[in-house]
Amino acid sequence: MKKYSFVFDGVNVANTILFGVLVVFSHCALAQIDVETKSDQSHPIVLKAGSYVDAREGRLVRPAILVIDRGIIVAINPPVLPEDSTVVDLGEATHLPGLIDVHRHLMIETGDATELVQLARNNSESDFLFAAI
Structure with missing residues (x-):
């Protein structure tokens, strides 16, 4: 069996596709959280995962801790988490911040x-x- 590896700008495309599939799990986990709508969200949401894709640098960063406030990513891997935040542990999932189809x-x-x-x-x-x- 032949195995193909596609590389674009230093990123393995097969892994990128896999990351895209994994990000779906992030959305599934968020769907299970009973939070207010974005405009009424009173507490930040912290998503903890195994890694995230830094598209600007073209690299995979570990770990991945994203702080979301009113639907906007306000911090990535901050030194201190907001005290009043809702924390969601996504295990070893990979975030793709800003991914748009x-x-x-x-x-x-x-x-x-x-x-x-x-x-x-x-x-x-x-x-x-x-x-x-």
Whole structure:
């Protein structure tokens, strides 16, 4: 069996894809926390994980402690955690701060209107909203 390794700007693409999958676990863990909406959030949330991807430096940093206040990452690996924070331990998961899915297609040039109608029928409204972002 052949094994392929793709490297882009010093980062192994296969590992990057794996990191993307792992970040989903971060969102699943947050979904289980009963916190106020972002605008009403009165206490910071601290996410502890095994590592995070520093896209500017192109490296994996261990450990990863992210402090989130009102939906915004305000600190990474701070020396002291906020006293009134809600702490979520994500184990060895990897954070991808600021990851945005930008691979969406608003329209596909097919020349056949029936294919576009079928495309619209098979996609939810949220798919089209994501495509517009």
